[in-house]
Amino acid sequence: MTGARLRIFLPPIALLGVLLLLPAFGIQPNAVRLLFVTFVWMTASIAWNLLGGFAGQVSFGFAVFYGVGAYAAAILIDGGRLNPYLALVAAGMTAAIASVLIGLPTFRLRGPYFAIATIGVSETVRVVATNLEFTGGASGYRITEPRPFNQAEHYYTALIVAALAFAVSLFISRHKFGLGLIAINQDEDAAADTGVNPFVYKLKAHAVAAFLTGVAGGVFARYAAFIHPNGVFGFPISVQILLMPVIGGLGTVWGPVIGGVVIGVIEEEIVAYFPQVHLLIYGLLLIVIVLFEPGGILGAIRRLQRWVRRIRDRQAGKRTADARSKKPDEVLWGAGSGPGR
Amino acid sequence: MLEVRNLTKFFGGLAAVRDVSFEVRRGQIFGFIGPNGAGKTTLFNMIAGTYKPTSGQVLSCGRNITGYPSFRLVHEGIARTHQVVRPFRAMTVLDNVRVGAHFGRQGGDHKSAADRAMDALREVGLHHLTDSSAHVLSVGNQKKLEVARALATDPELLLCDEICGGLTRAETDAMLDLLRQIRDRGTTIMYVEHDVRAITAVCDRILVLNYGKKLSEGTPNEIQLDPAVIEAYLGAAPKGWNGKEVSEGTPEKVQNDPADIETYPGASAPRAKTGTDDE
Incomplete structure (x- = not known):
């Protein structure tokens, strides 16, 4: 929980800190x-x-x-x-x-x-x-x-x-x-x-x-x-x-x-x-x-991240890919509902 | 708890609903049926705040709520589901339901609202899909999501618009069980449906509409045996059908285009299209 909060609040605070100090460096x-x-x-x-x-x-x-x-x-x-x-x-x-x-x-x-x-x-x-x-x-x-x-x-x-x-x-x-x-x-x-x-x-x-x-x-x-x-x-x-x-x-x-x-x-x-x-x-x-990218620059960055992750997964071997391949199905159709929908 | 008095809606010169009155008692599942064009959806939409009635009143626990916009109805404890599912597509399942929990009758801060959203998801059986996007769900699950979102607003009266439309038999049965479960824990339900089998299976009381007018009202058994209802659905019955003499002559009909009125099989009849005598 705190880790997630840190990820949200730390970057802007750090950035603000740098920008506040910047003029001091002339x-x-x-x-x-x-x-x-x-x-x-x-x-x-x-x-x-x-x-x-x-x-x-x-x-x-x-x-x-x-x-x-x-x-x-x-x-x-x-x-x-x-x-x-x-x-x-x-x-x-x-x-x-x-x-x-x-x-x-x-x-x-x-x-x-x-x-x-x-x-x-x-x-x-x-x-x-x-x-x-x-x-x-x-x-x-x-x-x-x-x-x-x-x-x-x-x-x-x-x-x-x-x-x-x-x-x-x-x-x-x-x-x-x-x-x-x-x-x-x-x-x-x-x-x-x-x-x-x-x-x-x-x-x-x-x-x-x-x-x-x-x-x-x-x-x-x-x-x-x-x-x-x-x-x-x-x-x-x-x-x-x-x-x-x-x-x-x-x-x-x-x-x-x-x-x-x-x-x-x-x-x-x-x-x-x-x-x-x-x-x-x-x-x-x-x-x-x-x-090409309705999500803007941020959308393009996220797409790039997905690419990198996919390539890394592929290099890591097929096993991880197989283990994950079930999940999208579950997300798509739900575990409860039967086939044919 | 919900009383409808002489509700009328005109679209131009056409009376979609004319002078309909009824009362829904607490703890009931109250159904509307009627052939296409009978005014079910118009009546539903007037109660749900989508249409403003031309005349007449809707009272909730004695309070006049006629013509309230839908968000005020939610705060009065009346929530609805949609015939064609309308999830917030880009949101997760949990966030969809959180909207209901945050903006419903209780409203409230982050934590308790998220808890209530989870409770609603558990109730409809979607708690294992909280983090998936709403738009990737199956139709059956999107219908459940509609129910969960409405339940999260903490309604006293749940308005369900064709909640079983497009579902398989098994899914329909599961949905009807869910409606019973919701009723049994104290939420009143008003239910519009084409599927006569579904509605007679689940409702405590049914209102039958035809040509915008109230044709009959009673328990599922009563309305299934009502000759006027049988006639509206199947056309005039032959003599001696159902052990009763029914006169052949068609009663006065409102001047509507008969082509607009699709026909429906009777409650217990097999699900095949049946022509009426009018056509």
């Missing part, structure tokens, strides 16, 4: 920036996966929460002179409230209809934000903080936010809430017949995801110090947030983390040398994943 500002951006994307990726991966509700509208979070944080820090960390929490809350307002009508739709509705909502919000006074309109919004810029502070903020998102995701996956979401993903009506209230559960997952995405937006806005509606509310943001869990492994805890790293690296490194080429890479990755 890494380059460019690398810090790369990691910062990766953490921000990772947070949004983990958040999207709660709704899209666990509950199976594919939303193309997460730019709304990213943008709302970014603007809420920007306005509260710059205009409101609020403590930046309080402002980040407030940014998350604002995004969560927005998610409920969006979810109430859109969760009455299912599957592709829900996905299309989120595109509509997202574009509407972008257009409205572009034409509002207090967002600075199309010319954007500049954030000035009284304190001097400190890259390490931003690094740690983003790291902690990403770690919190991971913890939330891990917690949900291991508890009743996650079980309900996966049940909705598998069969919404059967879930309702088993006592899950799908509407409320989807709203809750949406709100948690929006909160985390909003905080990520706020963290980014603070770092960038300048945001504009076509950037943070743009459709590419929605697509990118959605792509990360799909690339990494939909509906898993580690998948969106891996996807976040991939997109973060592509975004920061490859774009620098080959502008626009990242869109091509995203498209290719998506095609390859949809065609």
Whole structure:
């Protein structure tokens, strides 16, 4: 029991420890920036996966929460002179409230209809934000903080936010809430017949995801110090947030983390040398994943593990293979039921 | 414990169920039968929360639960199984049942819910398959999984929709034994089935529907001897059949398309298709 727990909790804690210590070894500002951006994307990726991966509700509208979070944080820090960390929490809350307002009508739709509705909502919000006074309109919004810029502070903020998102995701996956979401993903009506209230559960997952995405937006806005509606509310943001869990492994805890790293690296490194080429890479990755490995990178790793195990079994001799060959039958047909079914 | 009062459902101009009333008493297995299109499934779905009735009431222990969505019914102690099995395919057998245990009437934390899920699996005899994926189970075991998942919600009333459909004779008998066992430990069961043999074997009381109306209600023996039921299933009986005089003339029929109404062999008749006089 403790061994299983260790396997679940040790890797993320170890990884967090390494990342916390990393700046102390004096890494380059460019690398810090790369990691910062990766953490921000990772947070949004983990958040999207709660709704899209666990509950199976594919939303193309997460730019709304990213943008709302970014603007809420920007306005509260710059205009409101609020403590930046309080402002980040407030940014998350604002995004969560927005998610409920969006979810109430859109969760009455299912599957592709829900996905299309989120595109509509997202574009509407972008257009409205572009034409509002207090967002600075199309010319954007500049954030000035009284304190001097400190890259390490931003690094740690983003790291902690990403770690919190991971913890939330891990917690949900291991508890009743996650079980309900996966049940909705598998069969919404059967879930309702088993006592899950799908509407409320989807709203809750949406709100948690929006909160985390909003905080990520706020963290980014603070770092960038300048945001504009076509950037943070743009459709590419929605697509990118959605792509990360799909690339990494939909509906898993580690998948969106891996996807976040991939997109973060592509975004920061490859774009620098080959502008626009990242869109091509995203498209290719998506095609390859949809065609060959719907489980994403994580799915591919698991497949590789199975291969290795099978080859090792074969080398170990036929006896093990024979001893195991009965088990799949038992799993397939059940020991109790007779033949001919 | 369950009372249905004047339940009616219209689909457009067609009355699928019209003015049906009955009462299910605690500890019974209560069955619905009727030819295809008789309204069994519509009636079932209205009680199970899938359809909202056009008029009429459903009362559970005196509480009006008409039109409750299915998850609220589960919390009221009414759970259902599906005619076509609907397991959570990618989950393990245990996780399927855990959903019921976590979100059922008792709800609760991880450990006790997992225990209740195991109890339900043991009851239906799937405890040796807890870790296999739900979708690799045989149909018979998936049907058992449906029952286990519903039982894990801790229902007072279990609604079974054609739970023996697609099962072999032996599996059907095992399933009927399971239903009796569930009844005997105190859960009331409402049961819809095509298979007249199965339903007369297990039910304490049976409601017969025809053309959306209540045709007859009684114990299996009573309804098997009811001339109106025999006529609905086999067509008008010849004179002297069953030792009773039955008039030849067809009684007034609702204007439904006769082609929609498949016919069924009588309760004790061999399982061969029998034509009705209408066709």
